[in-house]
Amino acid sequence: QSVLTQPPSVSGTPGQRVTVSCSGSRSNIETNTVNWYQQHPGRAPKLLVFRNNERSSGVPDRFSASKSGTSASLAISGLQSDDEAHYFCSTWDDTLIAWVFGGGTNLTVL
């Protein structure tokens, strides 16, 4: 059971906009910045967004992220087939005194 809760899967058609949610608590998301990672099948994770909403180098502006209270979300607009991947949120937890990850969301492009 992950400390951060993500939906197991989301899907969309090419060109659509989808969002991936990440729910936490006061000890993690509410008081610390959230980062997002993309992992294509068989590949290492790659940093997508850091410090809540800053895109990593080379990440297109179709990807955006936000945080409010104990939740965060990643939005992908203009969905493309290459966006099909797993997405993980992550942050620091003040109670566990460790970095924690969400369980991951599998994005399918129909």
Place this chain on the structure above:
Amino acid sequence: EVQLVQSGAEVKKAGESLEISCKGSGFTFTRNWIGWVRQMPGKGLELMGVIYPGDSETRYSPSFQGQVTISADKSTNTAYLQWNSLKASDTAMYYCAIVQPAGGWFDPWGQGTQVTVSS
């Protein structure tokens, strides 16, 4: 180019020992935290622990304390993850990554090392 290159896949038997490595280049190895992350088959990411090669300060996530040993060799810019006695449940992909100090995000990541343990 900042890069982490990990050692190759391992196939071991339960009870055996193992050490996998993560070699850094393109950055000051001794001034960056390096983390080890486990990904069990079909599952999510779990941080095992981090090490600061500059002084070898190491912090383990509670679930992994006592289960593995993280170390680093400053002379070769290499971090290590070691098991004394493997279990079948250690079968997983293991990644190393640089922990960025400004906010604790992991970037970049190594390519991963697959560890398979048979019982």
